[in-house]
Amino acid sequence: MVAGIHSAERVKRLVGFRLFWATMWARAYPRIVGAMRERSWMFFETLLPLLGVTSYVFVYRAIGAPEEYIGFVVVGGAMTAFWLNVLWSMGSQFYWDKDMGNLELYVLCPGPMMAILLGMAVGGLVFAGVRAATILLVTTLLFRVNYQVANLPLLGGVFFATMAALYGMGMLFASVFLASGREAWHISNLLQEPIYLASGFYFPVKALGFWIATFASIIPLTLGLDAMRQLLFTADPTLGFLSVPLETAILIGLSALFIPLAYVALSKLEEIGRREGRLIERRR
Amino acid sequence: MNTSYAIQTNNLGRIYKLRGPRHKNDPREIVALEGVYLEIERGELFGLLGPNGAGKTTLIKILCTLLLPTSGSALVDGLDIVKEAREIRQSISMVSGGETSGYGLLTVEENLWMFARFYGLDNQTARQRIGEMLEVVGLTDRMRTKISDLSTGLRQKMNFVRGFVSDPNVVFLDEPTLGLDVGAAREVRGFIRQWMAEHPDRTILLTTHYMAEADELCDRLAIIDRGRLLALDTPARLKRRLQREAIFHLKVGPLGPRPSKEAMIENVPGVRQVTIGEQNGHTELSLILEGEDALPGVLAHLTGRGSHLIALEKREPTLEDVFVDLVGRRLDVDTSQRSGEDEI
Numbered sequence: 001m002v003a004g005i006h007s008a009e010r011v012k013r014l015v016g017f018r019l020f021w022a023t024m025w026a027r028a029y030p031r032i033v034g035a036m037r038e039r040s041w042m043f044f045e046t047l048l049p050l051l052g053v054t055s056y057v058f059v060y061r062a063i064g065a066p067e068e069y070i071g072f073v074v075v076g077g078a079m080t081a082f083w084l085n086v087l088w089s090m091g092s093q094f095y096w097d098k099d100m101g102n103l104e105l106y107v108l109c110p111g112p113m114m115a116i117l118l119g120m121a122v123g124g125l126v127f128a129g130v131r132a133a134t135i136l137l138v139t140t141l142l143f144r145v146n147y148q149v150a151n152l153p154l155l156g157g158v159f160f161a162t163m164a165a166l167y168g169m170g171m172l173f174a175s176v177f178l179a180s181g182r183e184a185w186h187i188s189n190l191l192q193e194p195i196y197l198a199s200g201f202y203f204p205v206k207a208l209g210f211w212i213a214t215f216a217s218i219i220p221l222t223l224g225l226d227a228m229r230q231l232l233f234t235a236d237p238t239l240g241f242l243s244v245p246l247e248t249a250i251l252i253g254l255s256a257l258f259i260p261l262a263y264v265a266l267s268k269l270e271e272i273g274r275r276e277g278r279l280i281e282r283r284r
Numbered sequence: 285m286n287t288s289y290a291i292q293t294n295n296l297g298r299i300y301k302l303r304g305p306r307h308k309n310d311p312r313e314i315v316a317l318e319g320v321y322l323e324i325e326r327g328e329l330f331g332l333l334g335p336n337g338a339g340k341t342t343l344i345k346i347l348c349t350l351l352l353p354t355s356g357s358a359l360v361d362g363l364d365i366v367k368e369a370r371e372i373r374q375s376i377s378m379v380s381g382g383e384t385s386g387y388g389l390l391t392v393e394e395n396l397w398m399f400a401r402f403y404g405l406d407n408q409t410a411r412q413r414i415g416e417m418l419e420v421v422g423l424t425d426r427m428r429t430k431i432s433d434l435s436t437g438l439r440q441k442m443n444f445v446r447g448f449v450s451d452p453n454v455v456f457l458d459e460p461t462l463g464l465d466v467g468a469a470r471e472v473r474g475f476i477r478q479w480m481a482e483h484p485d486r487t488i489l490l491t492t493h494y495m496a497e498a499d500e501l502c503d504r505l506a507i508i509d510r511g512r513l514l515a516l517d518t519p520a521r522l523k524r525r526l527q528r529e530a531i532f533h534l535k536v537g538p539l540g541p542r543p544s545k546e547a548m549i550e551n552v553p554g555v556r557q558v559t560i561g562e563q564n565g566h567t568e569l570s571l572i573l574e575g576e577d578a579l580p581g582v583l584a585h586l587t588g589r590g591s592h593l594i595a596l597e598k599r600e601p602t603l604e605d606v607f608v609d610l611v612g613r614r615l616d617v618d619t620s621q622r623s624g625e626d627e628i
Contacts, residue, residue, distance in 0.1 A: 006482050011413070011451035013374075013404035026401035029394070030387040037389050101385040104350055105446075110374050111402035274352045274369075277300060280345050 013110070023111030024119040031089070031123020045081075045127055046134040053077035053135055056202045057143050068233045069203070071147065074139045075232060076201035079225055081131035082163065083195060086170035089124035090117060092188045094177035098281070103178075107279055113266050117171045147232050154244065155231045161251035162224025168258030169220060175265035178279065179272040195219055204229065206241045213241050220254050223247040287362035290454050290487035291324040291347060295356035297511075298342050316342040317511045320356070324504075326453075327484050329476070331502030332491040333603060339511040340491035341380075344458045347489065348378045361453050376454045377403075379447035381440070381462025388432030392423060392442050395431055396449060403450035410449070417445040421475055437468035444472060448479060457490040461497060473501055495603040507607055514610045519603060526601035526609055529556060530576045533597040534569040538562075540590035552585045554578020559614045566594055572609055 014022055035041065056073040097103040106116050139145065149155060177184045198216035199205065205213045205226050216222045227247040230240040241247070273279040285292055298317040302310070317339045324330045332340045345351040347360050349369035358365045361375045386395040393414060400410035418424045421441040431439060440460070447455055457476070461469035480488060492498050498505050499519045506516040515522060539560075549558050549569075557572040573579060576598075583593060599605075608614060 006416075008483060008485070011405060011409060014406060015404060019404045022401045022404065022406075026398045029398060030390055033394065034387070034389040101380070101383055102387075104378075105385050105399065106402070107350060108348060108373055108376070108378060109399065109402035110370075110404055116402075271352075274350060277351055279350050 019110065020112055020115040023109075023115035024122065026111070027116045027119025028123035029119075031120065032126055035123075035126045041127060042130065045131040049077060049080065049131060049135055050138055053139050054142075057139070067146075068229075068239065070143050071145045071233050072204060072229055072239075073202050074136060074143070074145050075229055076203075076225060077139065078132040078136040079221055079228075080196065080201055081128040081135070082166060083199075083201075083219075083221055084192070085121070085124040085128035086166055086173070087188050087192060089127070090120050090167070090170040091173040091177060092185055093120055094174050095185050098177070098279075104280060107178075107270065113270070114171060114263060117174050117262075117266075118167070121167045121170060150231050154248070155228060158224060158227045158231065158244070158248055158251065161248055161255060162220050162228075165220035165251050165254035165258055166224070168255050168262055171262035172258050172265050175262060175269045178266065179269040179276065180278065195221075198222070199225060201225070204239045204241070206239060217250065218254075220251055220258075223250055227251070285357065285359050286323075287359060288326075289323050289359065289362075290326045290328065291322060291330075291358070291360055291489060293320050293322040293343075293347075293356065293358040296320040296322075296343070296346065296353050296358050297355035298339075298346060298351065299354045315511050317346070317353075320511075320513055322506065322513070322516075324487060324489065326487055327480075328503050329480050329488045329490065329501055331498040331505035332489065332508050333493065333495065333498045333505050333607070334491075334508035335493055337510075338493075338508045340493075340508055341458055342511075343508075344378065344456045344489065344491055348376060348456050349373060375452055376456065377447045377450055377452040378456040378458065379443050379460055380457075381459035381464075382436075383440070383443045385443065385446075386431050388430060391428045391430055392418070392434070393427045396442065396445055399446045400449050405450065413449050413451075414445065417449055420478070421445060422471065437464050440464055440468065440472065444475060452486070454487045454489070457488060459491055459493070461492070461494065469497075473497065476501060495607075499603050505603075507603075507610055509607075509611045515606070522603060522606045523601045526572065526605055528575075529601070529609075530573045530579070531599045531601055531605050532569075532571045532573065532579065532582075533599055534571065534582075534586075534593065535595040536567050536569065536586055537590075537592045537594065538565065539567050539586070543589065549582065549585055552578070552581045554581060557608050557612055559608055561614075567591065570605070570608065570614070572605060 013019070053073055056077070057070050060069045060073065094103055097106065106113065176187070196202070198208070198212070199219050199222040200208065200213075200216070201221075205216060205222055208216065213222070223242070224247075226241045227244045230244050242250075270279070285294060296317060297315070297319060300314045300316055302312055302314060320343060332343065334340050342351065346353050347358060347365060349365055349372050352366060360372050363372045365372060390398070396414045397410050400414060401407075405413065415424070418427055421444060423438065423441050423445070426434065426438060431442065434442065440463070444460070447457070460476075461472050464472065476488065476490070480486065490498075490501065502519060504516065504518050505522070507514045507522070549555060554574045555571060555578060556574055559570045561568045571582060573582070586593065604614065
């Protein structure tokens, strides 16, 4: 029996994991439903990135690069979707939510902030998944990319480890928005294109040299992409940066680092936001 | 501190440090709230009445755990706002006037469902309570309307449902009728009264700069200005403070040139407070006099300044008069502006 609004009886509330789960899906809901209701995003999220990937393919073909490079571009192009999802649909979303007055309400509600962020990520996967799948499918067919999958379960494992680390980093990044405003928005802008370069989205990261590639490995997509390429294109394994088991282990380590760190950062930056009045300000 | 109160504050204060570019002599900080002591009983509908910039919203945001105080302490529902913020959030909610929260692509029902789930309501409870509350506020027929298509008034009603659907112990309403038309504001006030009647153990802290709203709704209210509480009592007792004074509203012809400081109307014997406003070519004066016998002196003063009497009305004291008596200017004057009204 549900306590009606005219009744003095108290409403029972979910707690613990059930509250986390309910919060996560509730926050994912607007993204999922929004994607169904306004479908214009499909054009921008699929056709435009396809043009970018295609141009790289033509460049590689024109200079006579090894055929694996075409596959590298295709996989890298598909994975950009997840990076953009983390940057714009997760971290920077707090910027918009603050502006609209939602952030205050998120902070006020008992549902954990980690669940709200995870909900944003899960909802954003609709966009990212469609974009990634479209790029992968269309360019694979268009340019006749030949995959030689060496170990499918490991490939799946690497993908999930990459996602866990990447979205953990996204939560960490989102915490910055709790205590800052427009400047964090600029950081998002600043991170987009340079990471395409540093993480080797369109070429093997090994080409950047050991130290730059090592430094870029803090972005989980660097190693995730490199490992997936090694597992998808076995023809020339020397193009890989580190061995797949080592890269997988590092990705798991990054997940274990970023997720708890995000939890601590969210608490800490919320406190700073409360102290400095940043949680209640509108766009400056 | 006593945990039996719904809200208790002890010397609560908040100073904002100013960021961004400023001139050499600009202040580095603003005192938004200073030395606030409040004790609000459970079951009370308590009002904070003050002009824009008085510190009402700052106080609400502190009590809602969105802002830390820079001095003093406070308990909400018996819990410390600094150390037990997460626990407090289980039992409170907040609705602000002019709120634009939610997602425009979602319907009214979907937005409310999302927030209800954030508060841990299970699916069935959330849907049932949302349905019931939408009926109470007369929004049932808009249940499946996207919120981007709602008018300001309808959206505010939806915000109200969001604030109450989670069954909170303490509700903070920050200027809840701001921007609403008369009808919508009346319905919102009706909803507040009904909810308090049905849930006598719950508490509402309401801020407003509409006197009639404060007068109509609040069991007790505090008058706040420039971050300080100036008076705290029931609306009736606050008005009774002015019962010995004579309150007049005068409509007069345009006043002549501004006189010297000594010759201002405030210096006419028996005048306690005066506010002035220009309207359609004439001047309107609100006067609080120590007694009716001070009136001839005022009229003589006006005649001396080249003005003439158009209309005169003697009134019962209102909360506006109480405010004017306490701070020397009208309630609708923004605190951040230095008014010329108090120098006429």
